[in-house]
Amino acid sequence: MTKRLLALLLIFNAAFLFASQNRKVLLIGIDGTRSDAFQLANTPHIDGLLATSTYSYDSWHTGITMSGPSWTTILTGVQWNKHLVTGNSFSANDFTTYPPFPTLAKQVYPNLNCSIVAEWDPLIDNITNAGWNRAIKARDESTWPTADSAIIELQNPDLDLLFVYFDSVDMRGHYTTFSPSNPIYVKAIEAVDSAIGNVLDALYARPTYAAEDWLILVVTDHGGTSFFHGGNSVEERQMWWIASGSAVAHQQITKADPGTYNCRSNLVYDTACVDLPLLKNSPTHPDVAVTALHHLIYESGINPETKTEWNLDGKSWLLTPTGIDEVGMSGTFFVYPNPVAEELTVRGLQYAVEKQIPVELFSVDGKKVWSVTPTANTIAINVQNFAKGIYLLKVGTATKKIAVE
Numbered sequence: 001m002t003k004r005l006l007a008l009l010l011i012f013n014a015a016f017l018f019a020s021q022n023r024k025v026l027l028i029g030i031d032g033t034r035s036d037a038f039q040l041a042n043t044p045h046i047d048g049l050l051a052t053s054t055y056s057y058d059s060w061h062t063g064i065t066m067s068g069p070s071w072t073t074i075l076t077g078v079q080w081n082k083h084l085v086t087g088n089s090f091s092a093n094d095f096t097t098y099p100p101f102p103t104l105a106k107q108v109y110p111n112l113n114c115s116i117v118a119e120w121d122p123l124i125d126n127i128t129n130a131g132w133n134r135a136i137k138a139r140d141e142s143t144w145p146t147a148d149s150a151i152i153e154l155q156n157p158d159l160d161l162l163f164v165y166f167d168s169v170d171m172r173g174h175y176t177t178f179s180p181s182n183p184i185y186v187k188a189i190e191a192v193d194s195a196i197g198n199v200l201d202a203l204y205a206r207p208t209y210a211a212e213d214w215l216i217l218v219v220t221d222h223g224g225t226s227f228f229h230g231g232n233s234v235e236e237r238q239m240w241w242i243a244s245g246s247a248v249a250h251q252q253i254t255k256a257d258p259g260t261y262n263c264r265s266n267l268v269y270d271t272a273c274v275d276l277p278l279l280k281n282s283p284t285h286p287d288v289a290v291t292a293l294h295h296l297i298y299e300s301g302i303n304p305e306t307k308t309e310w311n312l313d314g315k316s317w318l319l320t321p322t323g324i325d326e327v328g329m330s331g332t333f334f335v336y337p338n339p340v341a342e343e344l345t346v347r348g349l350q351y352a353v354e355k356q357i358p359v360e361l362f363s364v365d366g367k368k369v370w371s372v373t374p375t376a377n378t379i380a381i382n383v384q385n386f387a388k389g390i391y392l393l394k395v396g397t398a399t400k401k402i403a404v405e
């Protein structure tokens, strides 16, 4: 090997080591887009995502139908009784305890590269402790320049997360009514879809796109009725929700209106109003942060949905591979190959390491045949001397059936 080639290889290796991860997230927010108008509008670019999406046109708002609290819930993964934002002033908030999900993701992977492009300055100025590497303010309702700013961000090979936010649909609603029978409102949705087409083209044109695993989330914060929103009507609470990529199941989820969740009196949150089992089965605002976060930190084995320190309200809609099980109330682990003949790998044990939870193998008659308290996220178990047959691998309360052959 020549010295020159060796030098090139070293540079390549260094670049590889510092290259960003493959799992990436594009979050697209369209303010004030009620579900019936969204379904009626001609939105070929967003519709193009549906075949590879978990999506719903009956995702129900679970809090206050205003932008401040709604986008805060979308970004933090908790309801307003935790993040405390109840209006567009953000005057009350608890971003220290419940930061936006890029900050949580960076607790796991500090080098993640995250950008926001937003047409509404408070999303950048008032949502603090947010973890953005770059925050780009776009002019309100500018749509195309906003998309152009997003496209510039997408040309950064190291980018891991981009949130791009469009405000024009909400503004047209306020000026001309939120209604599927208002052509100005519907056309505003179509214009944003067209700009999103450009953003998606830039995403697909990334030189590294084929090797990347993008999760694309497209959501709105609330609907509207007449010239307003902030109330509890169906028109204000009915949402749509899209998560597209190979990391999610490809399915449409339909849920009947569960009724109002906006049960505040003197700013006291009445949890009796919240139908938690129903929320766990249908995509809602807190699920955006939890699903995006789960995708970004997936390789760590941490499931943000059940990580007690984060205390999030949302659900992760990521598919989990065969062999994945819950580890107690927090985290997930992976087992492969299964069936196994030589060496079984168990990965995603960070939570078990933290909590000193043993990994144990039991024979089908309940005899413990092997056990270790893991000190690393990944362990290997040599099964060559095990009798052939079925074993139960236990980590905390989670059990996985293993076939040794």
Ligand SMILES: [Zn+2]
Binding pocket: 032, 067, 170, 171, 174, 229
């Ligand atoms: Zn509005």
